[in-house]
Amino acid sequence: MGSVGIDFILQAAVGLLVITAPFDPVKLLFFNQTVTARGMGRTGGALRLTLYVTVILAIAALVGKEALTAMGINLDAFGAVGGLVIALMGFEMLYSGGASQAQGERQREEGPESGDGLLIPLAIPMIAGPGAITTMITFSSQNTSWAGLGAMATAIAAVAIVTFGFYRYMGSLLARMKPTTVAIMARLGGLILATLGFQMLLAGIGNFYG
Template sequence: MSDLLHLWGIYLGTLIGLLPIINPLSAGPTFLAITEGDSDERRREQALKGCVYMVAILVSFLIGGTFIMTFFGISIPGLRIAGGILVTGIGMNMLLAPRADAASEAAQQEAARRKVDISFSPLAMPMLSGPGSIAVTLGFTSLATSWIDYAAIIAGIITVALLTYSVLRMSGSLVRFIGPVGVNAMTKIMGFMIMSIGVQFVVNGIVGIATDPVLLRSIKDGLAGL
């Protein structure tokens, strides 16, 4: 029973950690703009491929994260602090940044529209699986102690991808329903949630360093030598 609760906690943690950063509601208007003129079938195909690419990117970083940490000698508390700072910055930018210049947004969307296939870039990378979601995914490696834990995280990533695909499929109706003001408000709310997640990452990292047995032993030996 405790094992099931542990896996359920990891799965829910993955959902709660990734959904605010990926923020499919905010991605909806941009997706509509860069696929303007495409048929519904073409949009559906681009959204599906983009979400598949997103899963592939995040799972690659999840699996490769352990090897990267080992190779560079990065500790789990250090990863949590670095990822927390990055995620906090992204959340603060979403919460406080002014709305992007309309001319700049139009230029970016026009450049994306000229692409034959936008499913990998800019949809999957960086819209859906950007630095923030990659940092959070790397942080999940500190929660996994067995292959079944990794399976629970991957299941969470796939669930986020399915939700994102559903939102992108319905993005036209959703944007018309909540309007630009609603999209902006959701982005601010998601930004606050992301900031909270980032701060908690930093706190967990500091606690991990402060309670590290090697560090405590070194401090104890140092005090004993005084």
């Protein structure tokens, strides 16, 4: 494809925002624990976290497709399987009312580790985890033009802006959200994610069979 429409850009941005879920209040609590334990300022911690997430997603968008091609994996087939994985993650969020295992739910429950807790496990896998990486590769494989690359850059920029803005400015407000509210938001995000994943699955199947 030589060009992309606004719908593709919006799907990429919304899908990536939902699957990374940087605005998750529980992840914010993890962030607060980490910056406090490491003696970091909130601004510096938010900038570092945003940089980590941006680099991880950018590498997935730029290198992931080429890596699949080098391994002889059909991009349309990967897009279909990636859509299925994303849809399953959405269903897991929909029924559990929380993050999926691919979004780092287990690491989040275990709490901060030694070392730079902003990189591991907060940036990866809790925010830019396997699900987000799969999403980036899947969307980039659906459009290999410069316009498609621009759409990926727009999606990554949206995640970066939301990540920094939330952890720097909105944290104290949203951290006080009730667990039931968090669960409702997770289920709504899961429904959106499942729908996008199913659309990507159908698109990959359609492209594969021409």
